[in-house]
Amino acid sequence: MDSSSEPVTVSGENEGAVLTSKWVELQSPERADSVLELLRNYGASQTQISKLIRSHPKLLSTDPEKTLLPKLEFFSSLEISKVDLLKTLTFNPKLLAVSLRNRILPTYNFLRSILSEKNVGVIFKHNSWIFLEGHCKHVVPNIGLLRESGMSQPCISFLLTRGTRVLMVNPEKFGQLVSEVKEMGFNLEKSTSVNALCALCGKNKLVLNRSRELLKTWGWSEDDFPSAFRKNPQCMVVSEKKLMQAMDLLVNKMGWSSGMIAKYPVALGLSLERRLIPRCSVVKVLLLKGFINENLNLGSLLKPTEKQFLEIFVNRYLGQVPELLSVYQGKVDIQDV
Structure with a gap:
């Protein structure tokens, strides 16, 4: 059998991983070995090497010193980590071609x-x-x-x-x-x-159209969507799940009108876990205990930095509600306060 058609074994973290001849007709097994060695020297894992070769089989026939090494050296000179470099090359192996x-x-x-x-x-x-x-x-x-x-x-x-x-x-x-x-x-x-x-x-426009239809089911008018889009375009292209969860929290659990949210569309783009839920939980407690007005402006809840929010809505009321910080941190449920 011709040596160029025999399977090439890739040694390393996963001994015995085989790159078969159906991926590449090797002109030089020695060159292929040099290519694999170079990739390993740059920190590529066995899985990454396998993905690179599967996606771009001719890589094994590349001149490692004259063609491959200069590209790796150039990409390494960019202000990115070696981890990010290898992730990018694995995702887009044609960069090496x-x-x-x-x-x-x-x-x-x-x-x-x-x-x-x-x-x-x-x-x-x-x-x-x-x-x-x-x-x-x-x-x-x-x-x-x-x-x-x-x-x-x-x-x-x-x-x-x-x-x-x-x-x-x-x-x-x-x-x-x-x-x-x-x-x-x-x-x-x-x-x-x-x-x-x-x-x-591109695809974002499809997401945008879907968001428009979903928000109509929450009571947004024909004017609400374009107005909200002009204020904060990126918040209109969040996932359907995130959009529905945010509206459920703000409308059903907090009692704000759909029209108010249209005035502050930034709410739809904020992290539920890190921003919306902690802040809404604190405000809900303060509302239930009568410490703040139920007509609270949504913007005054969302716009402050974390330090400002803690000062305005948490620290100020710790004397009356000692558990408030724990509510903000998700350690205590609203009903337990």
């Missing part, structure tokens, strides 16, 4: 002309596809359109960092998206316009 000189470096240089090294690292971790597709075809013309439309450079940088995929949309569709955002009354000089672009792009 695309040309460093002709695609990766030009895109990196473009990003660095606009962003800090740290934010380029953020893009690599969360939107590494831009290093595969490049920046010339879509990103550059789309940024040009935003500049012509009056978007400030800080907002463009914010969008490029946090919503990279939005800028990778076909320029014609992107132009329609920008027009839609402007028609909805967003000011392109403010960061809310960036959040709106992200919320209206």
